[in-house]
Amino acid sequence: MATTADFRNGLVLEIDGLLFQLVYFQHVKPGKGGAFVRTKLKNIRTGAVIDRTYNAGERVNDVRLERRPIQFSYADGHFYHFMDQQTFDDIMLTDELIGAGQLKYLKEGMECEGLVHNDRVITVELPAFVELTVTRTTPGVRGDTATGGTKPATLETGATVQVPLFIEEGQVIRVDRREDKYLTRV
Numbered sequence: 001m002a003t004t005a006d007f008r009n010g011l012v013l014e015i016d017g018l019l020f021q022l023v024y025f026q027h028v029k030p031g032k033g034g035a036f037v038r039t040k041l042k043n044i045r046t047g048a049v050i051d052r053t054y055n056a057g058e059r060v061n062d063v064r065l066e067r068r069p070i071q072f073s074y075a076d077g078h079f080y081h082f083m084d085q086q087t088f089d090d091i092m093l094t095d096e097l098i099g100a101g102q103l104k105y106l107k108e109g110m111e112c113e114g115l116v117h118n119d120r121v122i123t124v125e126l127p128a129f130v131e132l133t134v135t136r137t138t139p140g141v142r143g144d145t146a147t148g149g150t151k152p153a154t155l156e157t158g159a160t161v162q163v164p165l166f167i168e169e170g171q172v173i174r175v176d177r178r179e180d181k182y183l184t185r186v
Contacts, residue, residue: 002062004037004054012044014061015052019044019117027056044115044123045097063117070114070121072106080106082114082124091121102126104159105177126177131186132156133172140165153182 002011004027011022020041029035035056042049054060069085079092091114095103105126114121137153150162153173161175163182172186 001059004056004058004060006062007037007039012063012065013041014063015041019063019065019122020050023049029056065122066116068114068116068121070112070124072108072110072112074108082112082121084114085111093121093124097122098124102177105130105132105155105157105175107132107157128176128178129174129183130177131172131174132159134163134167134169137163137167137169139168 024040132155
């Protein structure tokens with residue numbers, strides 16, 4: 001158990017059986033009445049942000065989460081299988097726990113980070129920068145800069161990103177998966 005005096009950004013709280021990460025907090029002491037703490041809490045599973053107010057000194061349930069290295073092995077249609085790098089256990093996760101935005105960059109053998117609560121992986125975080133092979137793109141024509149000098153390219157995982165005109169099929173590129181943005185050739 002923790003109190004509002006222990007609040008810091010990144011602290012994870014359990015509220016009504018759900019896990020929330022403290023994104024922002026502000027201690028307010030009005031001229032009249034008791035002090036309170038305004039917070040913004042982010043749901044760890046869904047990413048939804050809520051506002052909540054606590055009285056100063058109020059007790060809250062804080063949760064300790066652990067980050068573990070896990071490796072993506074394969075997908076069998078319904079589940080995505082990961083291997084815990086420390087215990088070598090097989091971890092089966094659904095696409096809801098991974099997130100649709102990350103699934104399009106998930107590749108076999110990829111090293112990821114699992115967020116563990118009570119010996120259970122609750123979310124998976126892919127690396128911010130991934131290296132993938134371009135499988136399909138149109139040839140770039142010299143002087144064709146009416147579109148800003150970029151063209152769409154489909155990657156080996158099925159994701160599509162805008163790349164410069166000089167990128168060809170078969171080349172390996174580095175992509176920032178958080179912004180769906182091409183960074184460089186590898």
